[in-house]
Amino acid sequence: MQTKILLPEDRIPKQWYNIIPDMPGQLAPVVHPVSGQPVSPDDLLKMQTKILLPEDRIPKQWYNIIPDMPGQLAPVVHPGTGQPVTPDDLLPLFPMGLIEQEVSTQRWIDIPEPVRDILRLWRPSPLFRAHALEKALGTPAKIYYKYEGVSPAGSHKPNTAVPQAYYNKIFGTKRIASETGAGQWGSSIALACQKFGLECTVYMVKVSYHQKPYRKSMMQLWGANVIPSPSNLTNAGRSILAAHPESNGSLGIAISEAVEDAATHEDTRYALGSVLNHVCLHQTVIGLEAKEQMALAGDDPDVVIGCHGGGSNFAGLAFPFVADKANGKNIRLLAAEPLSCPTLTQGVYAFDYGDTAKMAPISKMYTLGHDFMPPGIHAGGLRYHGASPLVSQLLHEGIIEAKAVGQLGCFEAAVQFARTEGIIPAPESSHAIRAAIDEALQAKEEGKQTTILFNLSGHGHVDMASYDAYFSGQLENYAYPSEAIAESLKSLPKVDF
DSSP states (O other): OSSSOOOEEEESSSSOOGGGSSSSSSOOOOOOOOOOBOHHHHHHHTTEEEEOOOOGGOSSEEEEEEGSSSSSOOOBBBBTTTTHHHBHHTTTOOOOOHHHHHHOOOOOOOHHHHHHHHHTTOSSEEEEEOOOHHHHOOOEEEEEEOOOOSSSSSSSSSSHHHHHHHHHHHHHHHHHHHHHEHHHHHHHHHHHHHTTEEEEEEEEEEEHHHHHHHHHHHHHHTTEEEEEOOOSSSSHHHHHHHHHOOOOHHHHHHHHHHHHHHHHHHTEEEEOSSSSSHHHHHTTTHHHHHHHHHHTOOOSSEEEEEOOOOHHHHHHHHHHHHEEEEEOOOOOEEEEEEETOHHHHHSSEEEEESSSSSOOEEEEEEOOOOOOOOOSSSSGGGSSSSSHHHHHHHHTSSSSEEEEEEHHHHHHHHHHHHHHHHOOOOTTTTTHHHHHHHHHHHHHHHHHHEEEEEOOOOOOOOOHHHHHHHHHTTOOOOOOOHHHHHHTTTTTOOOOO
């Protein structure tokens, strides 16, 4: 009359029973949906939706593209002296470990174990095959995306925030001053500072401060002091407000404030979330993992796509594929930027300041001019006047390509992606989705099979106000006037190198 009959733990089965040998008659074949032929084990592997790597496959080294760059890198110039910067010039802003990485010519640089320990929280990130999107588009193209929204901060930015905080901690830094546009970087550096016991001050572009209040809340949750920029707390901020009291702010202005803060406090160093060589270096974990995952899927990309603001997200995915291109592989590397901030497509390749107040070093890059004031589009993380010098040189040499896409088309693509793949993309990431969909539709029109890989750099869970604005018809495409760009470019510094 027992109600519950239990077995001891040692009776847990040690084998599964496979009924196939005892089935009546032969099993019917499973047929491939495209070829119409019986599928093989390799076919099943290729039809996977999610391609995962175990934790022990987190890269142990970053890939440094500098040894493989075409030609010499242009010098970085001191804004005060007009001469190439030295490591001592950079010490008021950065710890020596990061300065060494900024100029290193080593192809592979070891990732410290304390950094890898924290990266294990979300890395390796998954690679997805976008089966549902492919079906909705009716395209013969295969679309893969690397999803960086699985990090605690919801984007790719912690990939560099964690090592930057680590090198500052071992250097003896007490506080980090930084800037943020949409808040992805600000929340990431706040998280990283919390992990290593550092104080954190973030100057957040004012338009995003108000558009994205939950990003501000995330930063505060992780212990950061968040200040809308331009502010009255720095000389740079005060000068902007004196000239433009209603300024929306920009990344260039916020960088000026953070650089001034760091340079005037001995216990403080500056951290930048994009553009710099060491930032692009740290992000290469994305592409290194993606190459291994694409191999598991039995595929090679024909085109690799990333959205572009300062360059780190694009660089993280694309740089590990540059060597393949240099070795003769027919692969395109495409940066997708906003039509309203067209640095790569309408800017000039020239020396310019990295910030508005002309405090940051001068680099050779594609730029719209450090005085450029971008409109308040919802992809706040892409509103930067300049670009990574490494990305810029690759574009100038024709190794990568760039296209500008409008805000409405990006949100249209983001909605289609969310309704097919289920993930709500960050507005910044929607630029890569738009470019990927355009490539897939072109493949459909031409009737050719193309393999597309793009970086879905973050989720949009705290960007829903942007989607509300899109659905209510409040958004519009904005192409920045060429006359305004020409005016901004008049103030480029004169550099004799």
